[in-house]
Amino acid sequence: MKEHNKVVLITGANSGIGLELTKNLLLQGWEVAALIRSDFPNGQPIIIDALKKNHLRVYKADLADFSSLRNALDQIKKSEAKIDLLFNNAGVSFAEYKYSKQGREIHFEVNTLVPFIITMELKELLLKGQDKTIINTSSNSLLFLKQFDLNTVINPKTPFKKLVGPYANSKLALSLWTNGIAPELSSEGIKIRSVCPDQIRRG
Template identity: 55%
Template sequence: MNTNQREHIALITGASQGIGLALARKLLSQNWQVITLNRSDFPADDMLIQDALKNGWLRAYKVKDLTDYGSLRRSLKEIKSKEQRIDILFNNAGGGLSELRYSKQGREMHYELLTVVPYIILMELKELLKNGSLKTVINTSSQVLRFTKEFSIENLEHPKTFRKMYGPYATSKLALSLWTQAVAPQLAKEGIKIRSVDPGINNTLRKGKDSGLTAWFELFMKVFSSPPTHGANLLFEGALGKHRNETGVFLLKDRVADLKFTEQVQRVLDRISDIYSREFLDGGVLHG
């Protein structure tokens, strides 16, 4: 494996398509080593990706289901056993659903995937980050969080109603940015910086796959949105650009933006930390 000429290492979740794939390609083209955690395989006809896999510059780890703690635990254990360090962690995996669904742990699926799982991945890979030089975490958030009108832990875990985009998806992205803000001082003591970043509106639609978007927004995206490289560039700048020395902030269009419901940041963090400790680390599954 030839990794001698590639000093920096990034880990990207959800990198087999869309923004994550574009980010992986960008980093590889700039002489980074890239580690990925994906459910799906990379495109077989993407020569940059396939060559990087052969050369060892790109190292792909598979996970059957990020919201299945058994599957996630096995994948993270493999990464920790084979990798020595990570400079930047991009918590990018996600997606929207068109109906209310629940995880194996009994929580709403957007919340589990978009809010809880990124925290678990961060905590599990923290030692590898501490071994790296840049010690940076970028959580992919969304500007749709600005449309959240009500917010509570109870509604995050067991929402009473469902709306595409503006319901559980938006509140889960807000919760992600809130715990990002809350955990920043704790991580700073260990030399780690963390930010949440909106990647903008990107055309990540896939034929035959439910996008979880409203019909009008899906049409808007097809006509007016940017390619996934736009989102990849914003995540890259969020990690290495002018805000690289800031921590806990939410970046919108490469500017620090305010969050709603910041009075609940500690409560969100406490709840997610409790889930991590009691359910993931202890290996138990709680319902309700």
């Protein structure tokens, strides 16, 4: 069934899972507001067509830079009348410690904190939408951890572990705040879920 006039906001819509989600939802009749840092790849007919029809609207931001994020969120609030579905999809997994523009450990910043900021900032627009749903993209790498380790965030000195270190910690924190805030959002009519995509291999 075609969805008409429904708006989904997708972070990281230009690549990987976000790009496939974008194309899929456009084909189903959704309008997509894409919050992205890099451009869409060339030669994608669905993307080209949707941009022409204004069914795909682009907002540019580096999510690891809060002034850039602030500008994009202001732009979204000015330009979009509502959001039905918010996909916090953008995420990072590095092979070493890196830091955001604010100087914080980047996995926690981009994977945990930024989805929270976007959720809170766009709540008003979600309340104007029909579906009022937020999907946070977590990861089953969190199953490798017994508990959230605040030390790896405020004082990242322990030896770096790929996927099961700061990345898993950031995704555990994402799922924990999603779970924690769900009852409060539910009382306002907003559904929030944390999901783990199946492992995607690139060809």
